[in-house]
Amino acid sequence: MPLFHRTSQRSADQPPPKRRILVADDDPSIGRLIQTALPANQYETVVVANGMEALDAFNKGQFDLVFLDVMMPFVDGFDACERIRAKSDVPIVIITARDGTDDIVQGFRRGADEYITKPFKVAEFVARVEAILRRVDMQKARTAPTFVQVGDLVIDAIAHKVSVRGAEVKLTPMEFELLYFLAANAG
Structure with missing residues (x-):
């Protein structure tokens, strides 16, 4: 989930x-x-x-x-x-x-x-x-930001895309949600 x-x-x-x-x-x-x-x-x-x-x-x-x-x-x-x-x-x-x-x-x-x-x-x-x-x-x-950036990592929650230094990274839905959660709560 x-x-x-x-x-x-x-x-x-x-x-x-x-x-x-x-x-x-x-x-x-x-x-x-x-x-x-x-x-x-x-x-x-x-x-x-x-x-x-x-x-x-x-x-x-x-x-x-x-x-x-x-x-x-x-x-x-x-x-x-x-x-x-x-x-x-x-x-x-x-x-x-x-x-x-x-x-x-x-x-x-x-x-x-x-x-x-x-x-x-x-x-x-x-x-x-x-x-x-x-x-x-x-x-x-829960409300959450639609765009998250941490260093070179960029997450577009609307488009469901992740990129590092401009290169797109393919993730499973669970991997995406986990990465999104961690990046949105960085620190």
Whole structure:
């Protein structure tokens, strides 16, 4: 997740936009359960059946939260998690029947922010969704400079570009956010 999230402020009288949630699980009953558990007036849930469809849907749309089952055809949840994390800081939750310590550790090491084992209690699941999105909202509320310069290092937060002595430096989203945070808080 980003250390700072640069967004414009919304007026207080505007209703909050629907949260878009991507759910990837080869068990259709899980997708239906999540769609039923989350209020339709607050959430738009996109359900796909495998990791390849999850990556395709993620690349085509903006999502506030991603749920990935581990045991899916074509691309498993761990691989999908790693690929999404390489290009985005969206919160990712692994939701799976695999509850071994090695699986949980692998999920976090590959980029997951949360790990939920099946079967799960619906009320607890909804509370976790709300908690994750509340943390995202708190981060969005932070204001941050759009341009930071420390010595020869220049960071343009709007263009998401970093340069050193005029030469552009390619960074992953997490590397960018970490460097931005450190430079914005130099000293």
